[in-house]
Amino acid sequence: MSDLFSMTLDDLVDGPDCPQAEVVDICSRMIQIDSQNFGSQGARGELEMCQYVTRLLDDIGVDVTIYESEGRATLVAEWAPGGTDMTRPALLLHGHSDTVPFEAADWTLHPLSGEVQDNCVWGRGAIDMKGFLAMVLSAIRARHRRGEAPSRPIRFIMFADEEGSGTLGSTWLGAHHPEAFDGVTEAISEVGGFSLTTPHGQRVYVVQSAEKGLWWFRMSATGSAGHGSMRNPDNAVTHLLDALSRIDAHHWPDLHHPVQEEFLDQIASIWGLTIDRDNLESSLSPIGPLSRMVAACCAHSVTPTVLSAGYKVNVVPTRASAEIDARFIPGAEEDMMSTIKSLAGPEIDFETISFKPAASAPFTGPAVDAIRRAIDAEDPGAVVLPYLNSAGTDAKGFAVLPNGRRINCYGCTPLRLPVDFDFISLFHGVDERVPIGSLVVGTKIVDHILQEA
Structure with a gap:
């Protein structure tokens, strides 16, 4: 497969019953469904995505349930044909139907085209994450045609609203329909499974086994109204900026999370790097764009993103507010929240916009x-490493269910990537696309997981 990324689709499909037979077509058709999520302004296309997937699963006799929360649709199905070992717990494969918005004028090809060009499938969602949904569905449908059952029951869920932090998707389903997760002990989805290539040509596949938690909050200050031409020692804008400055200046300590430590140790050994904890992103630069994500995982991060105050330039307002994106290391949310409030001071009010717990699972x-064996089957000699994700996935909504039951969640959207392919920047970026060769190998890996998990 040395020329994997220059081969055409016809070269990469072995026949109608191979796992990858439909992956490009399904991915393209999903991209053509506009499922942008505009947050508080609403979303579109999630129900249409559910209807399309329902047709694909109806073809092979799989029953589907669609749950709706405030008009947002989440699809749940179970694939357990004859020959499945029903004594074993179910494996959950999940993804989300929604995408972030786009500005079409910025793109080389229209983001809803799903067009194949330069041996890539182009469009919003190609990577995040209609490509993985297509891999799973193509592999399941091919196994059905071959009459091959999975090793254990497969639960498939396509969530709404992941790009809005999952409030109306995975979080809502976990809280209101925990029975959708009955029998599930392990889950596989994003963000991980993609390859890095060492200077010696060896590939390393990083699999998420932990992710930071999320606290989106609004902090507000109040003061006395007045004329902008006069001194006002009780200015709400100044109070808010002072609080933000104290928070921004705080040095968050390195918490040495075990997953982060294992990743850094292994990467240092494989690449021959010296890890500088005070300049982590720079010292990890040889591994490529992933260095930015990894560098954000030693400590908490607190990022102001929205400011709001005033209505006229010569009027001192009575209230000013800021919205903050805070991400915390698993197991340390109370420490982060109390520190932020202490730094802000007693005059600042706090309001939670969204809180999502961190997730962490043993890498066993x-x-x-099955992930290790599947990757080795398609890319012999590759190394599989766990890592801590600085962002978030739908796992936050159900890793711990209301009854306290835990599900071990992993990020493995398997993609063998070209050496110079800037995968990370295409997440939510312009000209999002996925190589056909990556989809093909990824679908084969998913097929192995269905067989062996």
Whole structure:
């Protein structure tokens, strides 16, 4: 497969019953469904995505349930044909139907085209994450045609609203329909499974086994109204900026999370790097754009993103507010929240916009073993490493269910990537696209996981 990324689709499809037979077509058709999520302004296309997937699963006799929360649609299905070992717990494969918005004028090809060009499938969602949905569905449909059952029951869920932090998707389903997760002990989805290539040509596949938690909050200050031409020691804008300055100046300590430590140790050994904890992103630059994500995972991060105050330039307002995106290391949310409030001071009011817990799972068990074997089957000699994700996934909504039951969640959207392919920047970026060769190998890996997990 040395020329994997220059081969055409016809070269990469072995016949109608191979796992990858439909992956490009399904991915393209999903991209053509406009499922942009505009947050508080609403979303579109999630129900249409559910209807399309329902047709694909109806073809092979799989029953589907669609749950709706405030008009947002989440699809749940179970694939357990004859020959499935029903004594084993179910494996959940999940993804989300929504995408972030786009400005079409910025793109080389229209973001809803799903067009194949330069041996890539182009469009919003190609990577995040209609490509993975297409891999799973193509592999399941091919196994059905071959009459091959999975090793254990497969639960498939396509969530709404992941790009809005999952409030009306995975979080809502976990809270209101925990039965959708009955029997599930392990789950596989984003963000991970993509390859990095060492200077010696060896590939390393990074698999998420932990992710930071999320606290989006609004902090507000009040003061006395007045004329902008006169001194006002009780200015709400100044109070807010002072609080933000104290928070921004705070040095968050390195918490040495075990997943982060293992990743850094392994990467240093494989690449021959010296890790500078005070300049982590720079010292990790040889591994490529992933260095930005990894560098954000030693400590909490607190990022102001929205400011609001006043209505006229010569009027001192009575209230000023800021919205903050805070991400915390698993197990340390109370420490982060109390520190932020202490730094802000007693005059600042806090309002939670969204809170999502961190997720963390041991890098052992049937799903992890299957991931290792599946990657080795398609890319012999590759290394599989766990890592801590600085962002978030739908796992936050159900990793711990209301009854306290835990599900071990992993990020493995398997993609063998070209050496110079800037995968990370295409997440939510312009000209999002995925190589056909990556989809093909990824679907084969998913097929192995269905067989072996």
